[in-house]
Ligand SMILES: Nc1ncnc2c1ncn2[C@@H]1O[C@H](COP(=O)(O)OP(=O)(O)OP(=O)(O)O)[C@@H](O)[C@H]1O
């Protein structure tokens with residue numbers, strides 16, 4: 383089993399949408415996936431049709447002294463998700479929750495092939511420490527290019543380009559530059575596609591909403607790339623070294 387954290391280089395890069403879409407793509411390849419929301423915004427669940435008013439989630443259960451395991455929900459025979467849940471501002475994001483232990487417990491059940499963690503850009507909490515690999519989502523813009531120079535990629539980290547607009551000369555140039563100089567850039571490029579934006583309105587992962595869209599086909603390619611490159615955490619470490 384592999385634990386992968388997805389995190390924005392900054393806010394709004396598409397981490398939550400991509401995490402939901404990737405989970406769907408992996409489930410379509412018969413992989414068993416658990417997706418966990420580490421963000422107090424608690425939005426990941428909305429990609430899996432959960433009613434907005436439901437408070438259920440790991441953080442909510444933990445704050446109420448209940449078992450967090452019972453907060454997981456089944457979306458598909460191969461896809462479960464664990465919402466963050468309702469939280470009050472004073473409850474603290476990761477206070478007193480031992481995620482290292484929780485991940486070990488999940489691993490020991492032997493149920494899942496993948497755990498995907500949707501971690502917020504501003505405060506990823508323990509995500510990088512518990513993950514075998516971290517994907518940092520970036521946009522091909524000048525601000526990101528400048529900030530790459532002062533960014534420290536987590537151990538076993540890679541960059542994933544999302545919302546690429548090929549009609550932009552600037553984005554094309556930045557992509558070319560990154561392809562030549564940024565070895566940690568994943569070779570699968572995710573384009574900006576209206577179907578991705580629609581999928582949240584439809585409360586579905588994009589592959590379910592519009593399976594034939596460009597972004598859904600790219601997500602399937604990314605899921606296959608995951609199988610080849612990240613499924614066995616030990617392989618990842620030796621590749622990056
Ligand atoms: N490839 C894409 N094409 C078009 N729209 C996209 C794409 N990826 C994400 N979006 C849109 O960008 C917006 C932000 O996406 P999302 O909420 O997934 O980002 P995020 O990085 O999780 O944000 P936050 O930092 O607030 O957690 C949403 O409206 C989403 O539909």
Ligand SMILES: [Mg+2]
Pocket residue numbers: 397398399421425502
């Ligand atoms: Mg998000």
